[in-house]
Amino acid sequence: MSVASVSFGAVGGQVQAISGGDMVSEVFTSFASSQSTTATTTANKPVVRISSDIALYVSFGSAPNATSDTNRFYFPAGGTEFFIIGSGLKVALVSA
Numbered sequence: 001m002s003v004a005s006v007s008f009g010a011v012g013g014q015v016q017a018i019s020g021g022d023m024v025s026e027v028f029t030s031f032a033s034s035q036s037t038t039a040t041t042t043a044n045k046p047v048v049r050i051s052s053d054i055a056l057y058v059s060f061g062s063a064p065n066a067t068s069d070t071n072r073f074y075f076p077a078g079g080t081e082f083f084i085i086g087s088g089l090k091v092a093l094v095s096a
Contacts, residue, residue: 004052031095064092
């Protein structure tokens with residue numbers, strides 16, 4: 001089974017990490033069609049951590065679609081990355 005995880009949080013200190021105290025995470029296991037997080041970034045939680053064991057297309061937005069958005073990007077299998085994005089945005093994922 002393929003698994004991708006998306007976490008929203010705040011920058012914790014001087015290293016690239018998410019402060020775990022009030023972090024929100026969502027796990028996805030199906031990627032045939034674009035799926036969006038229910039959680040959004042906030043002013044005090046602008047950091048998104050994405051980790052996946054399969055290659056994905058990813059998009060950020062108020063109503064993102066990782067299948068058709070022009071701002072989508074390729075996310076490689078086995079990758080883990082941190083992004084700082086605007087407040088009120090969601091993350092969409094679909095298999096590459």
